[in-house]
Amino acid sequence: MSFTPVLPLGGYAGWSLLKRTMTTQKAAFAAVSTSKREEEYFRANIGKIKTAEALVSDRKLLKVALxxxxxxxxINSKAFIQKVLEGGTLKTGALANKLADKQYQAFSAGFGFGDFATPRTQLSTFADEILTAYKNRQFETAVGEQNDDMRLAMNVERELVTLAGKSTTEDAKWFTVMGSKPLRAVFEKAFGLPSSLAALDLDQQLSVFKSAANKAFGATSVSQFADTTKLDKLVKQFLIRSEVAAGMTSTSGASNALQLLQAMQGN
Structure with missing residues (x-):
């Protein structure tokens, strides 16, 4: 038995409905979609894990952790994962800090193998923390299987609030946005920027993103999205532009089909 997220509408209207029913839908999804054995195994064994090597050696635990x-x-890149975890995040040259995908930085910091003598797996609240995040991600994946724009919207709400609140420089925050495929996709669509922007020099890209943010929201910073009003506006712009683009593609496809049919009839 499984629970499929209910998404009767697309676009911003569908997003508003999903937001209103999110708590109920997540609870229903978690109740039937996460294996009880999987959860019980994680709870029973994660506290025994004290090294990165031990974690990557247990596929069941690693599946939930990742x-x-x-x-x-x-999940099959065990040597790479172990290296990322053992390097931690507190040292400037740590591998996790160098990777474009900042989820690895969060992953390494979340477990703490390379940063502390006693990893975070020993905390009494750790299993609940990871399992909650795991279930939320699984729900997002299920939503994305029906509507990827909704998944991207959920991701940006979670990731951008955390990023906006960090003490790093605004340029560093923008580089994180630019290096994250899900975040970048939302910003590019919301700002009406072409995907070809990625071919430009990084500093040029940074300038474009800042200029677009200032034009749309009155400030060049990423930190401004800690304001839920601005975050909501960003998501709304993304979903509306995405829906319009999808409609144009659909119309173009229908037009091409009509032209083909007319040509066939003419022949």
Whole structure:
């Protein structure tokens, strides 16, 4: 038995409906979509894990650990994962800090193997923390299977609030946005920027993103999206532009089909 998220509408109207029913839908999804054995195994064994090597050696635990950070696809890259975890995040040259995908930075910091003598797996609240994140990510994936724009909207709400609140420089925050495929996709669509922007020099891209943010929201910073009003506006712009683009594609496809049919009839 499984629960499929209910998404009767697309676009911003569908997003508003999903937001209103999110708590109920997440609870229903978690109740039937996460294996009880999987959850019980994680709770019973994660506290025994004190090294990165031990974690990557247990596939069942690693599946949940990676899934909590949206890194499920890399489960077979054990040597790489171990290196990321053992390097931690507190040292400037740590591998996790160098990677474009900042989920690895969050993953390494979340477990603390390379940063502390006693990893975070020993905390009494750790299992609940990771399992909650895992279930939320699984719900997002289920939503994305029906509507990827909704998944991207959920991701940006979670990730952008955390990023906006960090003490790093605004340029560093923008580089994080630019290096994250889900975040970048939302900003590019919301700002009406072409995907070809990625071909430009990074500093040029940074300038474009800042200028677009200032034009749309009155400030060049990423930190401004800690304001839920601005965050909501960003998501709304993304979904509306995405829906319009999809409609244009659909219309173009229908027009091409009509022209083909007319040509066939003429022949």
């Amino acid at each position: 899934g909590a950070f949206g890194l499920d696809a890399d």
